[in-house]
Amino acid sequence: TSKALFNLISFDDQSLTNEAASQACEWLKQYIDARSEEIDGTKEEKTKANLGDILQFMTGLRQVPPLGFDKSVSLRFVSGRGLPEASVCFYLLHVPTGLDSVETFFNIFDKSILYSLNYFG
Secondary structure, eight states, X not given: OHHHHHHTEEOOTTGGGSHHHXXXXXXXXXXXXXXXXXXXXXXXXXXXXXXXXXXXXXXXXXXXXXXXXXSOEEEEEEESSOOOEEETTTTEXXXXXXXXXXXXXXXXXXXXXXXXXXXXX
């Protein structure tokens, strides 16, 4: 579920003192909730990520292991208009800040995640 996926993410309260980081954090929550309704399809026909895709992007795994994860995914808020990046070895998600709209945020996350499926899927 979206709640279980979001619980995997840890937040550094220091990084959320920045207004842009707080906005990106809120948009990330909305993104995960919105994508919880997406179903699996073939890579060729997908235009939006689903929860399995998001989990795979952040951790390299498509499903939660039976014993769960041994650590949480950390967020790093990056100023600029680049694409989100994930370091699956370190469970680190780089989230861009300073974007002009939630739609732009959703679009760049979908783009990064769906593109990454070519390497992890």
